[in-house]
Amino acid sequence: MGVDETGRNGQLYDKLVVRFHLLHQLFDSGDGDLDKNLDVYDTKGALNDIFNKWQTAGSSTFMRISEEQDFDHGNISHYTQDYITSFVEL
Numbered sequence: 001m002g003v004d005e006t007g008r009n010g011q012l013y014d015k016l017v018v019r020f021h022l023l024h025q026l027f028d029s030g031d032g033d034l035d036k037n038l039d040v041y042d043t044k045g046a047l048n049d050i051f052n053k054w055q056t057a058g059s060s061t062f063m064r065i066s067e068e069q070d071f072d073h074g075n076i077s078h079y080t081q082d083y084i085t086s087f088v089e090l
Helices: 039-051
Strands: 003-005 011-025 063-070 076-089
Touching (some): 039 063
16 A cells, blocks of 8 residues: 655545445336336436545545446346545544
């Protein structure tokens, strides 16, 4: 693990990736089309709005680096979002 001085009397460690899994199941969208699951797009957009450019006292800013959909789950929408950050020791 590499360590760099941050200039804030602390140390910045190597990058780490945080992965969020979003699973959403919709049985009936109410319009007669069981294949239409639009709510998941609002939810994954909200997840990105919360965590992209977010940071804690002990981390650098989170930045989304990827989003993928997993198609192997039948009637469940499964997305992963990866964010990169660094641990900051103050």
